[in-house]
Amino acid sequence: MAPLQGRDLLKLIKENQGKSAKQLAELAGYTTTTKSGQKRVKMLAFQSAILQANNISLIPRHEEGEGVRGGRKASYRIQVQQNGNLLIGTAYTRQMGLEPGTEFEIQIGRKHIKLVQLDSPDSPQTNED
Numbered sequence: 856m857a858p859l860q861g862r863d864l865l866k867l868i869k870e871n872q873g874k875s876a877k878q879l880a881e882l883a884g885y886t887t888t889t890k891s892g893q894k895r896v897k898m899l900a901f902q903s904a905i906l907q908a909n910n911i912s913l914i915p916r917h918e919e920g921e922g923v924r925g926g927r928k929a930s931y932r933i934q935v936q937q938n939g940n941l942l943i944g945t946a947y948t949r950q951m952g953l954e955p956g957t958e959f960e961i962q963i964g965r966k967h968i969k970l971v972q973l974d975s976p977d978s979p980q981t982n983e984d
Contacts, residue, residue, distance in 0.1 A: 856884055857884065858883055858884035858885045858900070858901075858904065859883040859884055859904075860904050860907070860908060861907075861908050862908070864883055864904055864905065864908050865905075865908050865909070867879070867882060867883055868883075868905070876898065876901070876902075877896050877898070879901070880896045880897065880898055880901035881896055883901060883904075885897045885898070885900050885901040885904070941968075953972075957972060958972070958973040958974075959971060959972050959973060960973060
């Protein structure tokens with residue numbers, strides 16, 4: 856018999872309040888038998904089924920779609936490279952929706968560097984009279 860899912864699973868949990876999570880998982884059919892005949896409760900599958908029944912996803916929306924590549928996540932920190940360059944990675948440019956060829960003005964402060972995208976609302980206005 857297949858384990859309970861969706862509304863049936865939620866109904867079983869509601870009807871058996873007071874029972875432990877392990878007991879609920881067994882009642883819902885989230886068990887397996889090992890080669891040695893031992894009965895094991897599949898708690899992770901049970902918990903995942905509860906989340907799914909409640910329409911809760913732990914995967915961020917941008918990772919659910921197809922074609923999303925893995926790799927490192929943005930740490931919002933960069934280091935000056937050996938040649939003195941600062942490299943801004945793909946994670947940042949993709950998050951901002953930037954295309955190749957997008958231009959920025961570099962504004963240097965006392966302890967910071969600010970990049971201002973040209974042709975954006977924040978870009979400095981020039982008077983060409």
